[in-house]
Structures are given as C-alpha cells and as structure tokens.
Amino acid sequence: MFTKSAEFYDAIYSWKDYAKEAQLLLEFIARHRKSTGNRLLDVACGTGAHIAFLKDAFSIEGLDLDDNMLAIARSKHPELVFHHGDMIDFDLPDKFDVVVCLFSAIGYVRKPALLNKAIANMARHLVPGGVLIVEPWLTPEKVEGGKRPPVHSMFVDRPGLKIARLNETLITNGIFRSNFHYLIGQGQRIYYRRERHELGLFTHEQYLDAFRNAGLEVHHDEQGLMGRGLYVGVRAS
Structure with a gap:
C-alpha cells in the first residue's frame, strides 16, 4: 500500500477537508446509532x-496494517491506542459503539469473499445498537467499460518539499490496478519511488449483501463524505 510514501501521505492528501468530513460523519452517527456509549474504532x-477532528467527541482507538502509517498516527496522537492489524481478521478484546472504515480503504480487500469477511469482522466488534460506517471505493458501473483510465496526477508544492505523483491504471477481472510514480524533491535531493495499489471494484449489491450477511440493518447515502457514497450498518439492540 503506502509503504513507499507514508511520510508524504498528509502532504499529498492535504486537499481533503478532514474537518468537514468528520462533521458529516458525526451527523451520520447521530442519525443511526442506537447505543449510548462513545467508543469509536x-x-x-x-x-x-x-x-x-473526532477525538473530542469519542474515546477513539485506531487500527492499520501499515506500520509506517501507524507510527505517524501515534506521533500525532500519543494519548490514544493504536493497533496493528488487518481489517479482515483483526481481533480486539473490546467492543465499540462506532466502527468506521473511511477513504475507500475497504477496496484493498480486493475480492468479494474478503469484503464479506471484513464487514463481518468489523461488525462483530460492535456493541448492540452500534454502527459500522464504510466509505466505498468505485463500483464497476463508475468505471467506463473496463477501459484504461487516463493518467492521473497530484502535486505538492511546499517550501523544501516538491512532489509530482502520477498514476497509471489498468482494470482487469474486477481489480483496479494502479502504479503510483513519485518524483520527489526534498531539500537538495531529487529521487523516485514507486508503489502498486490494487483495489476491488464491488457492486452496490455486493456492499449491501456484505452488511446484511453480517446481521446489520444497512443504509446507503449516495453522497457520503466526499461524493463516494457511504454505507451505514446498524447492529440490532
């Protein structure tokens, strides 16, 4: 995943309005959650x-598969607990009122069977009345007929840090395969890094089925936090 670029992740995605997204997320939670606790994973x-932007409202823990990303998260929030784990099979001793999986990270499970496992695993970490909120990746319908998408670019222009990231993508067998090419200028150095990202293209019905199979009452919002939609699953009280 972001093994070669974790140190630049926040700079590359500085265009995201995390404060606005967090506020929208709080509204979805308030609308659907039936439990009365305030623990969020x-x-x-x-x-x-x-x-x-959430830790003032919730007692939060984090989980990620990438040690480099976790190191940055821990440095930002040293007072919080962070776990190393895979969304498919992590096993924590506690249950939560809210479990979230945002910014299309669910796509990295790649296969429909693993989508079901990940949703079920996150759902079993909910207390009765708790909510699971998942921000999906692209559906097959949103990708034009399996054609190779155009090259996409992102740029960072800061004092002492310049980054050009270009990604080329090929879609085969329901997998969105993207090569990220980074040209980085830092201080007096210019260097190159490359990453490969693979995400599954799941249909709307596959998301709904995964939530229902996990025993959750599922709701879908087309807009979500940033236009990619949002699935909200509620565990029975």
Whole structure:
C-alpha cells in the first residue's frame, strides 16, 4: 500500500477537508446509532487525519496494517491506542459503539469473499445498537467499460518539499490496478519511488449483501463524505 510514501501521505492528501468530513460523519452517527456509549474504532486509520477532528467527541482507538502509517498516527496522537492489524481478521478484546472504515480503504480487500469477511469482522466488534460506517471505493458501473483510465496526477508544492505523483491504471477481472510514480524533491535531493495499489471494484449489491450477511440493518447515502457514497450498518439492540 503506502509503504513507499507514508511520510508524504498528509502532504499529498492535504486537499481533503478532514474537518468537514468528520462533521458529516458525526451527523451520520447521530442519525443511526442506537447505543449510548462513545467508543469509536477507526479501521485503516492511516495517519489519523480524521481522528484529529473526532477525538473530542469519542474515546477513539485506531487500527492499520501499515506500520509506517501507524507510527505517524501515534506521533500525532500519543494519548490514544493504536493497533496493528488487518481489517479482515483483526481481533480486539473490546467492543465499540462506532466502527468506521473511511477513504475507500475497504477496496484493498480486493475480492468479494474478503469484503464479506471484513464487514463481518468489523461488525462483530460492535456493541448492540452500534454502527459500522464504510466509505466505498468505485463500483464497476463508475468505471467506463473496463477501459484504461487516463493518467492521473497530484502535486505538492511546499517550501523544501516538491512532489509530482502520477498514476497509471489498468482494470482487469474486477481489480483496479494502479502504479503510483513519485518524483520527489526534498531539500537538495531529487529521487523516485514507486508503489502498486490494487483495489476491488464491488457492486452496490455486493456492499449491501456484505452488511446484511453480517446481521446489520444497512443504509446507503449516495453522497457520503466526499461524493463516494457511504454505507451505514446498524447492529440490532
């Protein structure tokens, strides 16, 4: 995943309005949660960017598979607990009122069977009346007929740090395979890094089925936090 770029992740995604997204997330939680506690688990928490705007409202823990991302999250929020784990099979001793998996991280499970496992695993960490909120990746319908998408670019222009990230993508067998190419100028050095990202393209019905199979009452919002939609599953009280 972001093994070669974790140190630059916050700079690359500085365009995201985490404060606005967190506020919208709080509204979804208030609308659907039936439990009365305030424990929240952020699965695939990355560098903890959303956590900064949620930790005043919740007692938060984070979980991620990438040690480099966790190191950054821990440095930002040293007072919080962070776990190393995979969303498919992590096993924590506690239950939570809210479990979230944001910014399309769910796509990294790649296969429908693993989507079901991940949703079920997150759901079993909910207390009765708790909510699971998942921000999906692209559906197959949103990708034009399996054609190779155009090259996408992102840029960072800060004093002492310049980054050009270009990604080329190929879609095969329901997998969105993208090579990220980073040209980085830092201080007096210019260097290159490359990452490969693979995400599953799951249909709307596959998301709904995964939530229902996990025993959750599922709701879908087309807009969500940033236009990618949002699935909200409620565990029975």
